[in-house]
Amino acid sequence: MQLFFSKKHRLMEMINSYLQKASECVDIFLKAFLIYLDKQDCQEFQELVDRINQVEAEADELRRETEITLYEKALIPESRGDILGVLESVDKIPNKAQSVILQIDTECLFIPEHFKEDFRQLADINSQTIGDITQAVQAVFNNIKEVRKFTAEIGIKERASDAIERRLIRKVFQSAAPLGEKILLKELVIEMGNISDRAEDTGDQLNVIAAKRII
């Protein structure tokens, strides 16, 4: 027996495609950043900068199409508002990932060797949150009771990211680097940490949606 009308099945496919694009964006961010840490600005890094711009634009296009489909009298206003809010919120994550890579590219940041391991950990923990967000969003649709399990994971990673950020910023300002370099590195740390912050905001929104549905 077909579970969905065709319009709703198409809607689910569009949402899943969008989540895949958003994940791909964050994966490219992590790959590009690790390459930059190893090789600084190089051909491979530049290709990944172009790729992240392309994927982020594709994600935006998918999101807009999904939002239009939402408004084609598909859902009750409450459900429509919830899904729209989630899409807009999730979109901030790949946006931030792209923004960090562009910041590194345009500012030609120099990351000293003794900070690289902390930066690797920071990038890794922040990029993991998109996986939890994807699972949490899918849980909203398929099994709403599981949402909190995934959003709790995001909270753990966000707190871990905060700890790395504080440690790294302290190290930066205790180093002998010039003030300008310190400030640029601090900004990079904060911007990267914002990825998990935005993921946590999305997680909070998903928790509210779940709470409304669980009677």
Added chain:
Amino acid sequence: MIRLVAGIFLGWILGVNDTAKTLGAAVSTQMISYRSASLFTAGFAIIGALVGGGAGIRTLSSLTTQTSSSAFVACLAAAITIAALTALHLPVSTSHAVVGGILGIGLLYGQMDWGALEKVVICWLLTPFAGAIIGGISFIVLGRILFLVNPHFLKYDQLMRVSLCLVGCYSAYSMGANNVANATGLFFKAGMLTFYQATLIGGISIALGSLTFSRGVMQTMFSRILLMNAFSAFILLLSEALTLHIFALIGVPVSISQAAVGAVLGIALVQNFRLISLNTLYQILLGWLLTPSLAFVISLALGRSVLI
């Protein structure tokens, strides 16, 4: 037969005011258009009046003797009461107004069946409590079932939209069954209409109200309905409809608004929300006291000048 206009007018007011409380939620969820909602409400109200309106007509007929003139006076008094209280933005019930009008006629003629009136008043007092109990129990039972079934988000959405449509139709049926007596019950007692004519004309007058001027009221109700989630709105409508249907079977026209207030309180109590405010109690008390009292006074005054 011109006097029948007062009863048809009352039925029309019912249709205008109460359509939004039936399929308004289905319209707000974009399940059906306003036009379709009006047509469905009109259709199911007529069916409700024809199938389930008999007991209410018999009860109102038994309260006192009626002539065509006294039936006209009672209905006119009720219509004036409704218009005045609506203009003052005070709670008003057509059922309470009609009985207040009948009471005025009954005292004027010195022939009132106090036993039947007692039954009516007890049912009025029980209406919000019945709404609360049915609302609370429905919320718990159906909520538990939904929790265990745990449907897909989009399937839940579709389920809510279809449910709101179905319960809206049931609500329209209950509205017709419960309220047809208000429109034409007195004229049946006066011998102007047969039983079948009373249910049919009463049902059609309610349907006309639904088809003509209910859009404005429905749009006002939209914002209130949208403040509730879909499941709570469904429980509210189901409780309203069940309460009206039960009292239609008992044979007493009751207030749909009081049934709704009771249902909201029942849902709030289950969720531990503090919604029992002084304002809510004031609204219920006012509904019980003001409408029938005002209709009684107007009916008595009109009756003295017209009938005696």
